[in-house]
Amino acid sequence: SVFNIARMSPQKRMAVLVAFVLAWETLALDDALDVLDAMLAVIIRDARKIGQKKRLRSLKDLDKSALALASACSYLLKEETPDESIRAEVFSYIPRQKLAEIITLVREIARPSDDNFHEEMVEQYGRVRRFLPHLLNTVKFSSAPAGVTTLNACDYLSREFSSRRQFFDDAPTEIISRSWKRLVINKEKHITRRGYTLC
Known part of the structure; x- marks a missing residue:
């Protein structure tokens, strides 16, 4: 309570307030990721x-x-x-x-048998474009060793999303699965912005 915090020594009060802010920041981030998932x-x-x-x-x-x-x-x-x-x-x-x-x-x-409506997901790019740059620039992601590929792709998008380039030919390609390849890499062998983002 405010009364108990006021009675603490300045050092202890600062430690409790910092812990409180960090705990609420974690909860807010968790809520934001729940919204992203939805x-x-x-x-x-x-x-x-x-x-x-x-x-x-x-x-x-x-x-x-x-x-x-x-x-x-x-x-x-x-x-x-x-x-x-x-x-x-x-x-x-x-x-x-x-x-x-x-x-x-x-x-x-x-x-194809492995098609999971990826083409239709790429068509949803406009919806993703509204929130993804802010998310990638606000949330600092980390990963276990198995998630490094995804983390590298997120870091790349975080750096490049503000550019107006239509092709991300220098993007890390390990994230592109076989089922996504035809939607991410066009006939001219360019990595498309829309496809890569949704992949």
């Missing part, structure tokens, strides 16, 4: 919902394309068709250009 859970949930809706919209096209590819591939299994004429028979069923379009469509809309 925000990230909402972003992940929203990304999953968006991804599932996209998936449902594309299933009809995927089914149609898969059936066409199955029919084309069935010609490969026909024993009576000589090997040298197999391509001609497939292309008589599905023209070469149409088959190429179907393959492109399947590659666009089929999801």
Whole structure:
């Protein structure tokens, strides 16, 4: 209580007040990290919902394309068709250009088995951009040896987030898992700001 603190010697009073401030700072930081965890859970949930809706919209096209590819591939299994004429028979069923379009469509809309709606999470970048710089510049993170990779990525983002660069080509890449790679590293082999931040 205030009365008890006032009766303490100046040295003891200072020690108690410093301990009080440190304890409340830790509690406030813990509350802030709980809010961060809740925000990230909402972003992940929203990304999953968006991804599932996209998936449902594309299933009809995927089914149609898969059936066409199955029919084309069935010609490969026909024993009576000589090997040298197999391509001609497939292309008589599905023209070469149409088959190429179907393959492109399947590659666009089929999801890898390890896809966890990362693409939709990258679309949530605008939400993360609002709070992440302040968080990274306010909270001093540390880690156990297993978390050094994540810590290095956070330190990098803390230093670079205020820049206007669209590519983080000098970023530590150990954090980029196989499932994130296609969203973080673009076709020109640049590390994208949005993808890296969400990764």
